[in-house]
Amino acid sequence: MNKETIDKINILISSPKKIAIITHVNPDGDALGSSLALMGVLAKDGHSVSVITPNEYPQFLAWMPGSKEIIIYKHDQVNADEVIMKADIVFCLDFNDISRMDMIVEIYKKSNAVKILIDHHLKPSASFK
Secondary structure (H helix, E strand, O other): OOHHHHHHHHHHOOOOOEEEEEOOOOOOHHHHHHHHHHHHHHHHOOOEEEEEEOOOOOHHHOOOOOHHHOEEOOOOHHHHHHHHHHOOEEEEEOOOOHHHHHHHHHHHHHOOOEEEEEOOOOOOOHHHO
16 A cells, blocks of 8 residues: 555544445454454544454454454344445455455445455455456
């Protein structure tokens, strides 16, 4: 991420917003750890933040602070859809292809939120452009 992009994000989050953080299907430690860490930082700054996973995460990761608050789309689609549609910002973490959101893709596409992809994989797919 370049400085200009980081500056734009900092301006965007300078006042409290409704934020959804979405992980990839079959979330692993990278996905959950980065999502829950971002949730914690943003919540401390006064944002209303929800983490949404397409399906269950491995129970050996349930020790992570905030894991009990995760919305599992497969089990709570109505709530997850509402969070995404009301969000001012949607962060996608730890994946570089929109299809990795699995069943969340359609509601994500309908959302008018500012969408931000943060990922360590090279070259996001054209689906995010």
